[in-house]
Amino acid sequence: MIPAPHIEIEGLTVHYGAKPALRGVSFTVQRNEILAIIGPAQSGKTTLLRCLNRTLDHERHARVTGVIKVDNEDIRRTNNVYDLRRRIGMVAPLPVGLPLTIYDNVAFAPRMAGITDRAELEQRVERCLRQAALWDEVKDRLHTLGTKLSGGQQQRLTIARALSHDPEILCLDEFSIAIDPVTTMRIEDVLKELRARMTILLVTNLVQQARRLADRTAFLFNGELVELDATEKIFSETPRDRRTYDYTHGVFG
């Protein structure tokens, strides 16, 4: 028996004004799966993630149709969008250190969710910073400004923040473009551990990264889901769609 999918997307279409960003995308993601999403710029990858946590609602000109279900619940109809977002961790391509201390950056989400117990907060902050491979570098200056960290450190801080509210789905939007290769590898190791506890959507431009991590890979092109298959199949010599081959082998783009 196939277990119920964790995320189910059905006919998702997004327009910015008259311009389509996603055209009828449908796919499912299994629990504890790492799904890589690849595709050239403007193919709708980020829009897809922003639909999932409904931050696209804040975009004035975006129109969304279609169904997104998480645990069989239609998230586009839920009234409690804040609860939804707490179930999803989101990491943007460029690091966003809030102008708070390192500690407060990570403790922000738990505090907003109502956790006030000092010991629990401290424990969470340490755990998330360790998972983001940042703890050793900042443990002695947790109460200095997060915005003073280097770009790579800030990105890891962002990852720690995305983990701080115990999400069941983690979305990473090209998380490694601001990080050096060694740190990238360390975080990739962390992702492999985390998949036991969460479902991971990994938007990436690094073909090798998708290969190393993903169970399955989706290829988005021009807002259209061209192909979604086992990662080996996508990167093989014989994916089902010609355009996938062209993209993964650098024939166009």
Add this chain to the structure above:
Amino acid sequence: MNAPTPNIFAATPLARKKQRREQLARAVFFTMALLLVVPLVLIVTYLVVQAWPVLSWEFLTTNPKRGMRAGGIWSALLGTFYLVGFSLLVAAPIGILAAVYLNEYAKDNWFTRIVNLAVINLAAVPSIVHALFGLGAFVIFFGLGKSILAASLTLAIMTMPVIIASTKEALAAVPQSFREACWNVGATRWQTIRHVVLPNSISGILTGVILQVSRAAGETAPIMFTGAVFFKAIEEGNLFAYGLRDQCMALSMHLFTISTQVPDVPHGLPFATAVVLLGTVLFINALAIILRVWLRSRKKW
């Protein structure tokens, strides 16, 4: 043999031209800055020199005497504090909170656009028009009579649009990515505003409010019809000498009367009044700046 290496840093004609332009640009900007400062320094120096013989603690704390030809400016000074204070008490909270709504919550629809347009237009209305509005609305329609209350409300109406506009600017200067980062972890809009947007825009907001203090203290027209009087003696040294329904004197108006309406005023008196008005505004600004520095140090930012 070593041939002399060509000096790669030798000035080419192009480099020389660029350097000349750089110097020219610098000189122009410097001159403009100087043109800005020199008149200011001259005016202030002239004022202070002319006012010096008259200025004293007694000047500040006694009422005008002998048909304003002698004595101090106590009732006008206190009146100005009352007017500015109460108008800010009304205009700042309403203006700031309205701006937060307009910038953080309001959707971009026809209603918001009309409100924004109204704010901008209201900010451009001459103060004499506000004065007539205040006379019609507060003094007559709401029956407040000519009073500190009516005059403060008129000043508040006058300063509020500018406070709204400057607060919106300050809020818009907070990067959108901060808000998105907060929303991404499930923070509500209010939590985002309270913990990230406001702490990072408070100094800009205060700057906008401070500028309106100076404006409210300096305006004559709006208070002339709504609460300020030619002359009024109050108990000297009592900070609570005015009631809200009383009429009051004000520095700006007092300056106007003694320089144009009263014959045979001693030469130093108007200058001293001007210096006190200037000093009052600077004093309030200084307080706000201290508050701003304190807020910043608390946010470690």
